[in-house]
Amino acid sequence: MSSSDLRRRELHLSVHPVAAGHHPGAWRWPGADPRAFARIEGYLEVAKVAERGRLDSIFLADVPGLHADIDDYPLLNGLEPTLILTAMAVVTERIGLVGTASTTFNEPFNIARRFRALDLISRGRAGWNAVTTSGPRVAGNFVAQEPDSRTRYAKAEEFVGVVLDLWRSWAPDALVADVESGLYADMDRIRPIDHQGEFFSVRGPLSLPPSEQGYPVLYHAGVSDDVRTLTARTGEAMFTAVVDLDAARAELDIVRARAVRFGRPPDAVRFLPGLVTSVGGTEREALERRRRLDELADPRGSLRALAAQLGLRADDLELDRPVPPALAESLTHVRGHARPFARLALAGHTVRDIIGRGGGGGHVVAVGAPEQVADVIESWFTAGVVDGFTLMPDVTVDGLPAFVDHVVPILQRRGVFRSDYRGTTLREHYGLPIPDVATVQPLARAI
Template sequence: MHLSVHPVAAGHHPGAWRWPGSDPLAFARIEGYLEVAKLAERGRLDSIFLADVPGLHADIDNYPQLNGLEPTLILTAMATVTERIGLVGTASTTFNEPFNIARRFQALDLISHGRAGWNAVTTSGPRVSANFVAQEPSSQTRYARAEEFVAVVLDLWRSWAPDALVADVESGLYADMAKIRPIDHQGRFFSVRGPLSLPPSEQGYPVLYHAGVSDQVRTLTARTGEAMFTAAVDLDTARAELDVVRSRAAGLGRPPDAVRFLPGLVTSVGGTEREALERRQALDELSDPRGSLRALAAQLGLPAEDLELDRPVPPTLRENLARVRGHARPFARLAAAGHTLRDIIRRGGGGGHIVAVGDPEQVADVIETWFAAGVVDGFTLMPDVTVDGLPALVDQVVPILRRRGIFRSDYRGTTLREHYGLPIPDVAARRPLARAL
């Protein structure tokens, strides 16, 4: 299986920043991220995955920002203290331009010698969009732009043949310009001549990720994705997600195993099951429910002032729940079923992801059960507290997975494509994607 780690600030639990040993300012400091990178590589994890929200995710009077530093800057620093682990960063297709993103991630791929990945997301929400535009684009517009954006980036990454650089000192020929091709894209959203200003890396170009649970994300993943970060709280949901994406990918002429499915798994590991449950309870007590209520209200698109922790969502607001998209949909289903907001916050400690609480064997059991069911290719690990939760995974859970024969003991190569078992793209054989849209 494949294992990635998704570190955010002090950890994925809202109370993580108050946990003994945590750095409350971790979201804005590089030192902690570098320690995470070295630890994750020591565990031989496939990759580090960094999300990004270009704005405050919610009011931060009760808990810190989940991310602050820009992902590719963090990953570039991580590349200098690691040698093998993959480096996957998120960047928005709504609030960026294709050439800049293609250049930025190809630069990271060259700096890391073929270990980069780009998680392409559309980004939504008034807190973010107001930083860029007067009115947030519609979902239909965002995903239409995303389709063209990704296709243009891929065309730019493919604009150099692998042997375009000659660098022959004796003859004076530096590059074969017949092998560096403009893409000459003219589309609905973008006009890009190209070519890119950088050559291919050891793996060709970055691995393309998509993240989310919407139907549009499934279609985009089926068309271009090579890995998918998603939320699946049960095996049936994961199986349905896998079947839809693979069916659509096959319909587009792609092989059934073209995409690596790596849903999020939030973990709370203790020496015993009781210790793990007590750890979870202690973290709940350290988190301010008012902050969690505001964050949940923002995800559900509801006014926080009209909600109460120990009551369900008022009937007058429940019709809004049908419009909820993305990772908040599991919360919306619980709210529509009449659960109290406090119950949803407790149940949703994983942000809509699977939650594994227990001793190392029990957490390994959860991972093995899902992998054995054939509905995932691995997981994106999301420790409740970074400072001691990630070491527990690396030093206690991962060795169990190795003993059970479902996780490798060393890297299979040096690039992210080799870790994921993905082929190096055949640039010469691919026609421009953007022109086909």
């Protein structure tokens, strides 16, 4: 990549904080709060630290239910994301606020209203990560029978289209509020969407006006082919899991090619895969930190989690041996979040190594001194395979400050990362245009 290309591109960094941290041993780490998943104080501190580092956004995942046993590891997030982000909006001024909400077990009008409200409260800093939800434990909270994959994604496409139509139901100049004339709103500029679809019937319009950025940035997250298609069609940013440069390049190429087929620019989507970080003063300190965290984690829990991801029995795996060849061969067609793990298993890595390299969800892991972590980020960015990363600190309480205070300044000195925000909205951070809602036709019917 030429230097001129680099000047035109800008590295984007988001942070995905979860409870005590992304390492399974984080909740037992000195100084960490074992009950962080159910307390707001830690999230507010994360927001302040992340904004100090001039990060683009805070990204909160969500699962609406107790989706796994928590006998040896806490929930990643317990509080509802838009409630956390609203509180964060009050203690910050610039950083973006992205929350997850399921299209499988929600109603489009409620989600459109909730995220529009967050966008207005934060003055144009909101983003919605639109995901589908699967798994019997969660589905059982809402329906008697879990919908199949085809139904989930068909519903998701219609759901996203309805939300976008609702966000576009107000023209930017609809709210007049003219005290002298007495005209409060121009109802010709506020239109119903009159959506009648396979899954939803929504009249509209929405009950709130646009924000400074028009409407929230639309995220999608995942590694399935359906997620790629949904992202290429409607997404503006993507959080995914990749384990190496080749995987990232392949993922990016697929999404860009499909975006073009849908009539969008190839760079319409900001590609921000996860990066698990363990930062030390030196490489030796970082490796020692990682070793201590590994000792605090219950390896049996990690082994059970890996087996569940791969559709295998935990009793068939041994930590310090590769996945048995006969079982590894059965992983060729594994999809979704388990695919990065399957690739490592097929390459002959031990179960312990797969767990360690996977970093919780098959993400890249950067362990080292600040310069080494910066090297990883810069090398991926200059290779043109990512627009940035979604940071996943091993331990939230000290891992994020270590990144902000020691890695970010290196990236800034190298001219890779901004030294200050260039705007006030999330769209400005990501270099995304404000949507022209005045000329947009309802999208849900087109999908």
